[in-house]
Amino acid sequence: MRRALPASVLALAMAIAGCATDKVTLLENEPGHDTGAVAVIGKGGRETVVDRVNAQASLGSGSSHVRGLKKLKPAYGTLLGSLPPSAKAFVITFPTGSSDIPADQRGVLEQIRNELSTRPGAQIEVAGFTDSTGGDAINDKISLDRAQEVAEQLRSFGFPVDREDAIGRGEDEARARLGDEVANEGYRRVEVIVR
Template sequence: MMRAGGLLFALAPLALAGCAGPSLLLLDNEDGSSEGALAVIDEKCGNPEGSTIAGSFTRTRLAGCTPRPKGVGEDGLKPDERSLIGALPPPPARFIMYFVQDTTVLAPGSEGMIEALDRHFKSRPGAELEIIGYTDTVGKADYNLALSQKRADEIRGRLIELGFPPEVMTATGRGERELRFPTPDETENGGNRRVEIIVR
């Protein structure tokens, strides 16, 4: 299983029943959406940009220079394809916590998110956590980068106190990059002052 262009896809080998060669099966994204596309490039075809394949639950035989995807839907999956999909890990879960301006103090209402994260983590053996801190655009970029790292580290420390294994967590600050709600510079926005935790 691999990810490309926003779509999850499985490259099935020659052994797939009913296929004379390898085929490609595109599925929904991990979050259930279907945006994205995949470029299939064969240097022998003289087309450096390749052919674009898109669409959830489409199967494409990788033969010839013009791949033609065919929609199969979930009901059209083969038993071995269903088995592969069934063996996939659950999709990532995302938890977002907000902060009081210019602090590492959680905003009212965000404490409950730690409890929800704790319950989810305990139900998901072997999971890893990516903790990412952000700020709004008030202040200089370097200051905000440091503040976002402090927010990520604060949450990581609290999770360790709750018994989360340190080795399964990473904490990164991204400052005012990747705003959840795009704003001009020097704009206070509580929705951008956050830590996002991705559980995989």
């Protein structure tokens, strides 16, 4: 099987695809992600939890039971293979007080460009952040300027980034994690999420 999927998404995908089923199967998630669990509510409100990989619960009117599967249906591989790839995140860091993309970060723009070229119709989200030095007003502005600068670069490559998809988040995250007036390059960044 090429990809795995959280059980809740699989159940939703099966419902959307119109798959008529009286069972729910918990498949392995993508590498690096927990598999999760699915609660099956039976007649009378009785709950059965499927929390093991490659396990299945019936959805019949009687009591549900969970059983392990020795072999998965080939249709699951077809279903999962037709899903879009997972979201991918990219990070561009900035020097203090600047919204100009540094020369050493241009390679990240190329990585984004390559990723977008393989995903026609992808959604692009661009969020700018700052560290916790300086005041709220200046950090709100510079985080938005950074996001807009990256969005403009992506537009120049021919990728549509809606104006409202480039946002500034200011220093709130940095202040919550580091405290006030702490310089940290890891927080002076733009995150680009490609879905």
